Amino acid sequence: MARKTGSHAETTGPRIRAAALTLFARHGYAAVSMRQIAAEVGVQAGALYLYTPDKQALLFEMMREHLETLQAAWDAADKPKDPLERLEAFTRxxxxxxxERTEAVFVSYMELRNLEPANFVVIEGLRRRYEDKLERILSDGVAAGCFKVPDTRLATFALIAMLTGVTTWYREGGRLSRERVERIYCDMARRAVGA
Incomplete structure (x- = not known):
């Protein structure tokens, strides 16, 4: 018997991915077994293989989905012509x-080492495409004379690390509202590029 009574294909697949994400974030990819994921979802271990070939495929798909959705969010955003305004939009x-996705961010950064080589190449390519979007903003700002950045690639890495770092400490309902955090980070990003 592969599927637990009462399970449904349209809900079980997403529940498996959500459980795997939470377990990977909490315990690390290497420490989580397919049996643990199945137990978290409430299905038999064999049922997982109806939805994914293996644990590596789960990790790869959640990283790929996270990066593709992040890029889509930026692609859909309004992008002002002015590089400084575009940098602020990117920051926000x-x-x-x-x-909204702190577990996915954590897994996407901390579990890169556990990707098989072919999967790593794909994820690294998606990351570079996203980084290139910010580097283009910085290059445009340097060309327009409004940013002072000695190396746009290095500045890109530094800014993304700074912006992503907010996920490690921010807590909803804490001392600073999300809007206030975004405003402070926009100001720090401007200063980081000499604007």
Whole structure:
């Protein structure tokens, strides 16, 4: 018997991915077994293989989905012509998107080492495409004379690390509202590029 009575294909697949994400974030990919994921969902271990070939495929798909959805969020955002305004828009989109997905952010950064080589190449390519979007903003700002950045690639890495870091400490209902955090980070991003 592969499927637990009462389980449904349209809900079980997403529940499996959600359980795997939570367990990977809490215990680390290497420490989580398919049996643990199945137990978390309430299905037999064999049922997982109706939805995914293996644990590596789960990790890869959640990372790919996270990065593709992040890029889609930026692609859908309004992008002002002015590089400084575009940098602010990028900052707000990045922080807002990632604060809604702290487990996915954690797994996407901390579990890169556990990707098989072919999967790593795909994820690294998606990350570079996203980084390129910010680097284009910085390059445009340097060309327009409004940013002072000695190396746009290095500045890109530093800014993304700073912006992503908010997911490690921000708590809803804490001392600072999300809007206040975004405003402070926009100001820090401007200062980081000499604007």
């Amino acid at each position: 989109v990045h922080i807002g998107f990632n604060l």
